[in-house]
Amino acid sequence: MRSTTSFLCLALVCCPALARAQPLSPERVRALAEAQRPSLVRVRATVSVAMGRLPGLSKGTRRTQQVSVGGVVVSADGLVLLPAAALDPARSAYALLGAPASAQVLSVRVVGSDGRIRDADWLGEDPQTRLGLVRVSPPGREGLRPVSWGEGRPELGDSLLVLSLTPAPLGTHLRAEPVRVSFVAPERWGLSPGLLQSLGGLVLDGGGAPLALVSTAALPLPESGDLLRPDLLAVNQASYALPRTRFAAFVASPPGAPPQVRQRRGRAWLGIRGEVLTPELAQRVGAPVDVGVRIAELYEGPAKAAGLQVGDVLLRMDGEPLDLDPGESFDALVEDYNVGEKVPFVVRRGSKQREVVLELARGPLRPVDAERLGVEGLGLELRALTFFDRRAAGLAADAAGAVVVRLEADGGASRAGLLVGDLLLAVDGEAPRSLADLREALLAPGAHVLKIRRRGKELSVRVRP
Known part of the structure; x- marks a missing residue:
C-alpha cells in the first residue's frame, strides 16, 4: 500500500495536470447541462454539392443531401454558430483527390432543445475557421438563449465538459461528454476522446463557464492536388475546440445572406x-x-x-x-x-x-415539422395529424386527431394498450380541435374512451390518467 501511495504522489508531483483533472459528479453534469440547454440547437440543412471531374473519370457530379449538425446560439437576434465543415464532410476528401468541389446551402432550419423547428437563413462561412452562421427568423427566437461566454483558458490535462444536442429516434437528445485537453495551441485545443458525434457542441470548464465550440477543421480547405499532405488530412479529420477569440470577430460582423439563397416563404x-x-x-x-x-x-x-x-x-x-x-x-x-x-x-x-x-x-406540413405535445400523466407524446397521415390512413382531408409518437413503458397509455403509430381520433366521442384540447381532455379526472385507428381498423381503448 505504501508503494502505491508513493507512486501516486510522485505522479501528481511530476504531472500536475493529473492533479487538476477532477471528474465532475453526475449531479453536477446534469445541472450544467440544464443550465445551457436553451443555448444548444441542431441545424438541419439541405446542401447542393458540385464536384469537378476526378482524374481518370469522364465527368463531375452533383448531389443534393440533407445533413444535420449541432450549433450554439450566440446572439439575442437569432445568430447560431456551427461547424460548416460538417455540412459536407466529403468535400475535403474530393479536394484532396484533386477534384474541385463547391457546396451551396439551399435551406436551413434550426431545432431547439424544446423540439420546435424554426425557419432560418444561411448567412455564410468563415474560410479561416470553417465555421458558419445562420440566423433564426424572428418568430422562432422565443425559447432560445445566447451563450454567456467565460474568459478562461485550459491547460494540458484539464477536465472539460462538452454539451451538444444530438439526433435521437424521437427528436433530439442532450448529450454530455467529459473530455481531457490533449494539447493546447494559440488557436485551438485538442480534445480526447474524439467527439465526431458532438460537432457544434459547447465546451465548458469545470466551473460551468462556456469556453469554446467543438469543430473539425482548423485550416481552410486544401487546394486540389494536396493528396500527399498528411498535416491537412490529420487536421481536417480531427475534433478539437475553437476558443471564442477565434470566432468573436466573425460573430460580431456576420455576412449578409448570399444573393443566390432564396428567402423562404413556405415550403x-x-x-x-x-x-x-x-x-x-x-x-x-x-x-x-x-x-x-x-x-x-x-x-x-x-x-x-x-x-x-x-x-x-x-x-x-x-x-x-x-x-x-x-x-x-x-x-x-x-x-x-x-x-x-x-x-x-x-x-x-x-x-x-x-x-x-x-x-x-x-406544401402541406410534413410529419417531421408537425407540432408535438407531451401528456405526462399518461406517459405519452403526441404529434398533430398531417396531410400525409390522413392520406395514408384514408381519412377525410379535415379529420382531426393526433399520432402517438412516444410511449413510456410503465405509463398509463402503454398499460391501456396504445402503440406508437396509433392515430388518436376522439376522446369520449369528441374529436379534438387541437393538441392542447386533446391533452386537456385526456388529463380530465376519470376514465376516458379513446377512438383510435390502427392499421386501417378503428378500435376503442379505455385509459385513466
Whole structure:
C-alpha cells in the first residue's frame, strides 16, 4: 500500500495536470447541462454539392443531401454558430483527390432543445475557421438563449465538459461528454476522446463557464492536388475546440445572406411523390427512360392541375437535367424555390416529351415539422395529424386527431394498450380541435374512451390518467 501511495504522489508531483483533472459528479453534469440547454440547437440543412471531374473519370457530379449538425446560439437576434465543415464532410476528401468541389446551402432550419423547428437563413462561412452562421427568423427566437461566454483558458490535462444536442429516434437528445485537453495551441485545443458525434457542441470548464465550440477543421480547405499532405488530412479529420477569440470577430460582423439563397416563404411543392429513376427501377416499372424523376403518386397540386399523370418522368427542371443519384432528394430541389415561383419542366410520357411551366404551391406540413405535445400523466407524446397521415390512413382531408409518437413503458397509455403509430381520433366521442384540447381532455379526472385507428381498423381503448 505504501508503494502505491508513493507512486501516486510522485505522479501528481511530476504531472500536475493529473492533479487538476477532477471528474465532475453526475449531479453536477446534469445541472450544467440544464443550465445551457436553451443555448444548444441542431441545424438541419439541405446542401447542393458540385464536384469537378476526378482524374481518370469522364465527368463531375452533383448531389443534393440533407445533413444535420449541432450549433450554439450566440446572439439575442437569432445568430447560431456551427461547424460548416460538417455540412459536407466529403468535400475535403474530393479536394484532396484533386477534384474541385463547391457546396451551396439551399435551406436551413434550426431545432431547439424544446423540439420546435424554426425557419432560418444561411448567412455564410468563415474560410479561416470553417465555421458558419445562420440566423433564426424572428418568430422562432422565443425559447432560445445566447451563450454567456467565460474568459478562461485550459491547460494540458484539464477536465472539460462538452454539451451538444444530438439526433435521437424521437427528436433530439442532450448529450454530455467529459473530455481531457490533449494539447493546447494559440488557436485551438485538442480534445480526447474524439467527439465526431458532438460537432457544434459547447465546451465548458469545470466551473460551468462556456469556453469554446467543438469543430473539425482548423485550416481552410486544401487546394486540389494536396493528396500527399498528411498535416491537412490529420487536421481536417480531427475534433478539437475553437476558443471564442477565434470566432468573436466573425460573430460580431456576420455576412449578409448570399444573393443566390432564396428567402423562404413556405415550403414549395409540386403535389407529387417522385422516385429518382435508376436502370433497375425503370425496367421494373416500365419507364420510357432510366434517368429523371418518375411521378409515383399524384396529389392535389400544380402537377395534377397541369395534367401530369402517374408514370410521367420529369427530365429537366429550370433548364437543368434531373440526373440525380438514388440518395438525392428531389423534394429538396423543389424546396429551394419559393411558393408562387413559375418553374419550367421537361416531361416525358411514353415516346413524347413536352415542356410545362408549373407555379409552385405551398406544401402541406410534413410529419417531421408537425407540432408535438407531451401528456405526462399518461406517459405519452403526441404529434398533430398531417396531410400525409390522413392520406395514408384514408381519412377525410379535415379529420382531426393526433399520432402517438412516444410511449413510456410503465405509463398509463402503454398499460391501456396504445402503440406508437396509433392515430388518436376522439376522446369520449369528441374529436379534438387541437393538441392542447386533446391533452386537456385526456388529463380530465376519470376514465376516458379513446377512438383510435390502427392499421386501417378503428378500435376503442379505455385509459385513466
